[in-house]
Amino acid sequence: MEINEIVEAIKTRxxxxxxxxxxxxxxxVNGSFGGNYVxxxxxxxxxxxNSVNGQRPQMVSxxxxxxxxxxxPQSMGGNGGxxxxxxxxxxDPKEKYLVMKSVxxxxxxxxxxxxxxxxxxxxxxxxxxTTLADNYDALRYKEIVDYDALLGMDKRN
Numbered sequence: 001m002e003i004n005e006i007v008e009a010i011k012t013r014x015x016x017x018x019x020x021x022x023x024x025x026x027x028x029v030n031g032s033f034g035g036n037y038v039x040x041x042x043x044x045x046x047x048x049x050n051s052v053n054g055q056r057p058q059m060v061s062x063x064x065x066x067x068x069x070x071x072x073p074q075s076m077g078g079n080g081g082x083x084x085x086x087x088x089x090x091x092d093p094k095e096k097y098l099v100m101k102s103v104x105x106x107x108x109x110x111x112x113x114x115x116x117x118x119x120x121x122x123x124x125x126x127x128x129x130t131t132l133a134d135n136y137d138a139l140r141y142k143e144i145v146d147y148d149a150l151l152g153m154d155k156r157n
Contacts, residue, residue: 001114003028003036003038003066004028005114006038006064006066006114006117006118007026007027007028007038009114009118010026010038010040010064010117010118010121011026013118013119013121013122013125014026014040014042014121014122014125016122017122017125017126017129018042018125018129021149021150022042022043022044022129022150023042023043023044023045023046023056024040024041024042024043025039025040025041026038026039026040027039027040035065035066035067036066036067037063037064037065037066038063038064038066039061039062039063039064039074039076040061040062040063040064040121041056041059041060041061041062041076041079041080042059042060042061042125042128043056043057043058043059043060044056044057044058044059044132044141044145044147044150045057045141045144045145047144047145049141049144054076054079055079056079057140057141057144057145058084058085058132058139058140058141058145059079059080060073060080060081060082060083060084060105060124060128061073061074061075061076061079061080061081062074062107062121062124063076064117068112069112069113069114069116069117070109070112071109071110071117071120071121072109073107082104082105082107083102083103083104083105084102084103084105084128084131084132084135084139085100085101085102085103085139085140085141086100086101086103086135086138086139086140087100087101087138087139087140088100088101089101089138100140101138103131103135104131105124105127105128105131106124106127106131107120107124107127108120108123129151132147132150132151133151136151
């Protein structure tokens with residue numbers, strides 16, 4: 001599969017999984033030192049935190065190295081990666097001095113085939129939504145994100 005075909009296949013899978021509720025982007029880039037990559041991110045809002053370009057609430061991101069089709073979590077410009085953020089549990093001695101606590105979204109590196117990569121991205125999107133729902137009560141950025149609408153929490157209660 002060519003890079004543009006993979007980009008389109010990933011966009012299609014993310015649209016299936018996220019609908020139009022969660023903003024996301026998938027795009028191809030050339031590496032600074034060579035190589036071709038597909039970058040992708042998912043967030044809970046397009047709002048830019050503290051007016052920082054690209055810093056979105058609960059943003060996670062992955063990068064696909066087209067050489068060998070290696071997919072991995074990737075923090076892009078200090079944003080994204082594999083974690084969402086919640087309020088710390090002040091009863092937990094390990095967390096009581098934290099400003100926020102990161103929670104990893106489960107990710108398992110796929111086999112190096114285009115189909116496995118697209119399936120893995122879809123599973124990562126599912127895990128992202130599940131991780132948000134599991135941490136609903138303590139999620140950060142509630143002043144700028146309507147988690148009830150995103151996660152359908154009003155229907156779950």
